[in-house]
Amino acid sequence: MPLTKSEIQARNVLKSMKPYSPGKPIWEVQQELGLEHVVKLASNENPLGPSPKALEAINELLVHIHRYPDAQAVDLRETIAGRYGLASEQIIITNGGDELITLVSETFIEAGDEIIVPGPSFSEYVFGGQLMGAVIRTVALTEDYQYDVSAILEAVSERTKILYLCSPNNPTGTILRKSALTELLDALPPYVLVMLDSAYSHFVTEDDYSDGIEFVKAGYPVIVLQTFSKVYGLAGIRVGFGVASPAIIKEVLQVKEPFNVNVLAQAAAKAAILDDDHVRKSSLLVQEERLRMYQGFRELDLAYTPSMSNFILVELGEDAEQRYNELMRQGVIVRYGAAWGLPHHVRISIGTPEENQILLHALRQSIVTADR
Ligand SMILES: Cc1ncc(COP(=O)(O)O)c(C=O)c1O
Incomplete structure (x- = not known):
């Protein structure tokens, strides 16, 4: 009944x-x-x-949507790797940047672990942390919405697992300067994973800025979030990616659904990133x-x-x-x-x-x- x-x-x-x-x-x-x-x-x-080239790619693939997508998104990962001078093992393709945040939370957070979230910022970091039972340490931006590096460092404890840095930050549009990012990364204990969300990197005109990828290449424990929803104009088809060391990516891949990014999204993203x-x-x-x-x-x-x-x-x-x-x-x-x-x-x-x-x-x- x-x-x-x-x-x-x-x-x-x-x-x-x-x-x-x-x-x-x-x-x-x-x-x-x-x-x-x-x-x-x-x-x-x-x-x-959207990029017109992405639309063409989608049209060509429409007749193939009875097939499952490539679970490893090999073609797209290789294209991104080529663009950024990375190895494809350093890249994970996700169902929008949002999914990367959830996957990283699922991979690294045990209940009771701490995450540091400077704010106000994008709400999904807190969402991912709460879902996994994390303790959320929020650190206020300064009055003019700049990152407060010393306050962030003061919030670090033995239980800190992830520090989220959104640059440019949503909703303030302010950035964490590369000089301040370097200072912060050099001062953090090695067990803190930094998620650098540079979803809006393509709109930055300030020279003292980094989208974070160079820090991944230099070996820092950083995972960069990028998305196809902003400059590439593909928000509706849901695709993004993460960049980190092969070891970090390998761990995150363990919690990824096999077919998380559909056929059309993979092809559209490949075309869009090549559409200079x-x-x-x-x-x-x-x-x-x-x-x-x-x-x-x-x-x-x-x-x-x-x-x-x-x-x-x-x-x-x-x-x-x-x-x-x-x-x-x-x-x-x-x-x-x-x-x-x-x-x-x-x-x-x-x-x-x-x-x-x-x-x-x-x-x-x-x-x-x-x-x-
Ligand atoms: C800062 C930031 N990161 C990540 C995302 C996630 O974008 P998407 O899931 O569409 O790739 C957004 C979306 O608005 C955002 O503002």
Whole structure:
């Protein structure tokens, strides 16, 4: 007989976990608010769309999707290895960068181990840690959202397993300079694995920066997270990769599902990483539009954090939530900052010039509406 109340008990740890809250999809806002045109600047996607070469690769492979994908993703790993001057044993292909975080958590964290998460930052690090019963040590960024290297080092204990560094950091757009990263890596005990999440590395123009791969090559216990969801424009097909020593990669492979990355995603990613033209256009668009958006924010008297990424953290003040909702009513989706403990802020992804103009116009309107 079906029970009215389930007797099936989930793990206790799930009670204290918050589900990931994604940016609202366009269709939902269209339906809820009866809008035809909606601009989404909420998930740091590529506004130019996918690499055309990736689309071609997908089309060619469509007739083969009755076959399982290559469990080792050999072709893609070799292509990435060639691009970065790595050995393919130093690479793991994952179902988006998100999966890499979960796999690394499953591989290295015993219940009661500690992870260090400077914040505010990308929520999946805490999610992975909580799932495995880790103790989460959060270390606040400085007031201007810079990494505080000495505070991070003070948080290290004998039980520290993983230190997460997100550079450029989501949602602040700030980076950990290469000089500070070197200092930090040299000071850490050798049993701490550093996950350097450089998902947004292609948008950085600062010279004193590293996406982390050179530190893997130099033998540091670092695992770099990269994704095809940002500059390559493949967020919907879910593919990313990790780079570390062959020994670390071998351990992580033990918890990977055999067919974690589908046939189309593997082929699309290979084509996209070889499509220099699309990568150049996409990163250039962000660099140019970033400056234009700064100008727009200054004209509106809004404080923002200078960003090395494809999004900008903007301060809207006390009535930020109201303005966020007003933007939505005008058909512009951005991300409200409360989930990061930033209730006076929104994070705005950089779109096409037209989308950014619409955003700036809507922001102006929201200020007028809030002031009424
Ligand atoms: C900092 C950071 N890391 C990793 C990811 C994961 O990206 P994906 O799972 O789409 O590859 C994201 C996505 O927004 C991100 O912001």
